[in-house]
Amino acid sequence: MRKPMQGKFFWPLCIALILGSPLHMQSQDEAFGAKDEADHYFAKEGYYTAIDLYKKAYSQEKSADDKAALIYMVAESYRMVNDHVQAEVWYRRAIKARHDDPMAYYYLAKSLQAQGRMKEAQEELEKYQEKGGDPSLAAEAESSIELAQEKNEQVTRHEVDNLVMINSEFYDVAPTIVGEEGNTIYFTSSRLGSTGIDEFKRTGESYEDIFRTTRDTKGKWSEPERLPQGVNGYDHEGAAVLTKDGQRMYFTRCDKDDNLGCAIWVSNMVDDKWGEPKQVPLKTKEQEGHTVGHPALTPDGKVMLFASDLPGGQGGKDLWYTVYNDASNSWGSPVNLGSSVNTSGDEMFPHVRNNGNLYFASNGHIGMGGLDIFMAEKTGDNEWGNVSHMGAPINSISDDYGIVYEGDFERGYFSSNRIGGKGKDDIYSFSLPEVVFAFQGVVYDKDGQFPIEGAYVKVAGSDGSSFEALSDANGAFVFDANGEERYINPNVNYAIEVGKVEYLVAKDNISTVGLDDESTTFVKEFFIQSTAVEEIEFPEVQYDLGKYTLRPESKDSLDYLYQTLVDNPTIIIELAAHTDSRGSASANQTLSERRAQSCVDYLASKGIDPARMKAKGYGETKLRISDAEINALPADEREAAHQKNRRTVFKVLSWDYVPN
Template sequence: MKLLRRIATVLLVSLISVGGYAQKNFAKEADAKFANEQYFSAIDAYKKAETKAKPAEKARINFQLGECYRMLVDPTQAETFYRRAIKLKYDKVNPIVIFQLAEVIKEEGEYKEAAEQYEKFLKVKPGIKMAEDGLAACEKSQEWINNKTRHIIVAEVQLNTDKYDFSPVFADRKYNQLIFSSSREGSTGAEIDDRTGESFMDLWATTRDNNGKWSEPKPLSSSINTEDNEGAAAFNRKMNTMYFTRCPREKKHNIGCDIMVSQQQGSNWKSATSVGLKPEGGDTITVGHPCLSADDQVMIFASDMPGGFGGKDLWITKWDRKAKKWGPSSNLGETINTAGDEMFPHLKPDGSLYFSSTGHLGMGGLDMFKAEKTGENQWGNIQNLGYPLNSSEHDFGIIFDRGDTEKGFFTSSRINGKGHDDIYSFKVPQIQFTWTVEVKNKATFEPVPGATITLVGSDGTSVTRTTDETGKYKFDEENANRLIKKETNYTIEISKTDFLIGNGSVSTVGRTTGKNFYSAYEIQPATKDVVIDFPEVRYDLDKWALQVNETINSEDSLDYLYTTLTENPTIVIELQSHTDCRGSDSYNQKLSQKRAQSCVDYLITKGIPSDRMVPVGYGEKQPRGPKFECGEIDKLPTEEEQEAAHQKNRRTQFRVLSFDYKPAGGSE
């Protein structure tokens, strides 16, 4: 990350600074080092200069020390020196110190306190968009934390050291080799980088075995790595051409980074040459962080070349097939670029652009964002990737494993890391569903073991399983295959000899979190001696036509039986009709037979074959029970109770005669 990171402090100072101090002779060395981005060396020089500085200069030096630590991604130390500068009244000379204090406090995740500092700054300098955005981000960050995404973040301990390890990129077609940037021991050259106080960055390679374990990283050859900084690489689709960032150094001069290119030669790489994106005379301009489109015809990169919107912007160049070189560069525009820094781009195969930014609303430092492809070489609809992919610290350099949106790698300086910048993997765990089905006997409420459950999914899958001794079966995972998948509708059919079929359904469509479904079903025993009730069918007095009026629709009641017959296509039933005991036996017998026939006739109109139903009128011969015999009913104290008892006897029921019905002319 240190290869290109230069926050837009100069822009802010030019916008809001109300004064400055001439460079003192004893601070010239420190200021020169800072201007040349030698932040580590500048710290020592500033501390020496402070011992002899007058109060006003001491205040400026403390601010500069804060800037050095901020650029070295040490927000705690930066906060200390910003507060010292404010105590020495530097905020009266240059209010930017309040803004930068707010920035590093936000980077430490202290959003409430950071918001207070942004508000203080805006009272002095109202209307500064970066401060307004910083204030809004404090509130938004808490929302992201409270509504975290499902990503699981894991530090790659086999790759990380106590140094800088960042910006991994896949380097083979099988997605098993990573090349990343690191300042670990063993880098080319023995000198210390004045910017970081550590070894210079090199590109290192590691390979993942079948168990997912990374090999010991090895530096690339001297045709790639030099005594300067190298990092932030990208590959073409054939994985035989590598583009990467190199930052040369020259004493007392700030030479900008450049994008280099090298072709594979056997197991090695040819000497790298400049891609040539810098304009003529632009030695101090920085270009880096290349990424390529899926067809290798577009490169997006970060640069501070003139014509941008802030610190580092994202730029685009197209491959000129005729000239066999990259063409003129153009800025991606203000939808993507801000007054802050936009860096570390990555293009997915679907054209989506991922990048990191300090200018868009984020949690602190660099946040990672996604921009949708909205046209040819155009992107918009920017979305912050949210927490925990982003943190209050710097998060950048996201890549995806095999183009998958669900897993990959990125870099972060978040707390509890092993080094300054560490490599992390991420994945979205599979949304998992299970469905436990419990089957009971509707008459006894006892478990029904050995019931057959057939599960059918809207994706065309179908499995059949059997309940255990407790009457249960759990559809879970079998042979690494989830039986209940996301975005699928499921139905079950429950069957067992001498029982009516039961049905049920669940759906995972639209669900963003997993669920353990649980459903209990009662299936109806249906042996010949079992008489089954269904919703009440009514008739007018002394009539056999189905009663249909504003208060009751007896056809709806029979629709229950219709559903039972369609769900159990092999049963033949006896449809029974009963009357109360008022009236003569012969009259009640005839009336009940006609009422049973009315029910059968209605079901025939619905498409049920007549030979599946036997209408039988029982008259008053079979009261519902001993308490419902006429003599017993007459003993009830009120007419209302007597009428209710008679109503219990006036009923329509059915029982199953057989389970082996075959349509006339049907196959055996």
């Protein structure tokens, strides 16, 4: 499988400080050709300078094939500095000029993906394969597009905001939180005012330094200030981490004058000032050209994780760790985290939460595009695995990295060059709002449909909790905050009872079990039945013509009345049956009495005490619609009117039954 060209230390986002080796350029002979000089700068990661030199070489070149190759290298240089728009333009030009490398289609697809143009990216990947590109590389890129589409459709509850008060038009990256209060942040920036005075050939900007900002009681961040000289020098400094007491700082430094790799340095706080830093010896002399950076500490401060391309890794840059030896007051030999975390790509920007889980950025694990943020569970002593993608909106189709959590809270900061930022790379805050639940509703009179004041609402939870409230003048009630706690809590089933004097109770249930993804307010309307009426209807009890034997479906109707008696254990009722006017009055009277009794007998068979029920037959003596009114109706409406007269209803006689 042909690996995409990445350059010696390919990651241009955070400039040489973050991942690349320092860029040391020797003066070039005037006779040195523009193409050779451009190649030299490109090899040394001087992409910003290489762009102009390749364009100059293009204007001097006569050969069509060589011109096409130079166009391709302009595109490559733009890709390396993460200018996806210009990279797209120049890859298209290279393809139009018949540059024969299939990778032009591959990188064009990646540039389109970085701009969110997924369908076009997939089309270019198809062309890449048609031109003989590596199928496995195409499949990996296709998986990344599919993941981006999936994650953008299934975003997590995280809220993400640009820290506009901190960010500048330049690179602002790699935040680290200082102190348990979380009100101070150190971060890395290439903004104006850095100590280094030279232009960095890779980006055309200043060298990076470490800056500090503090948040006041109103949540406003102060104007960032550069840490004093000593920590910041004329090299690249950044990607820092502090011990929990804030008295020791580890950071990354890349020497601009010597052709050496980046290294981790340490400075101690002395009299409220940072002392002269010293290099942490993590490389042998033979390994000086390798990069070591991005220090992170475990909660106890005894293990340091970092990113490096030291020999013995899995691929590009890997995550390593070293253990502090108290006896010798020194850090031990680096140990690679292994294939459970590292890939053949790059893993960088480690951060260990208080719970021991590891967060890091990677372009080796399948992500949404560029660097994405992943989490690895702590599986043992200095062991992590079960890597999972953090999803959107933490991740995007752009580059996302450098996440840090604030203590045990579900909030923190990370870096990204996503669309819509203030600068080239910005610092973003994130938080995971707590999933909270509430229960509210209104109680109405069932017959009159008006709100009831003073109805009680009792709630009992499966966790043993119980609470109640009275409805207000509008019939409303609400259970939300209970001091610093909540009435309604996760993973609990709640039984609800609503009632009032001279009203039958109503019951219902709500459940928060399984509702882990979003806050929910349960809204209910309760229509409770007044007992200060002559007749209370319930689902129709049906009989065969002239019969009093209950039909099967009538038992279902009576089960409703059964539940009413269970829910209101002190009521005594009259269960009344009525007939229509057809047939003799005496026959209808007898039939209604037997029908009422059959209902009582059925309810008694289900366990209701017969002493709570009085069977009463009214025959045709209480017609709702008179014969004269029925006869005045159209013929096809008369049967329905007779049916309204044939009814079984109940009323509450008293509330003084004492259950056994």
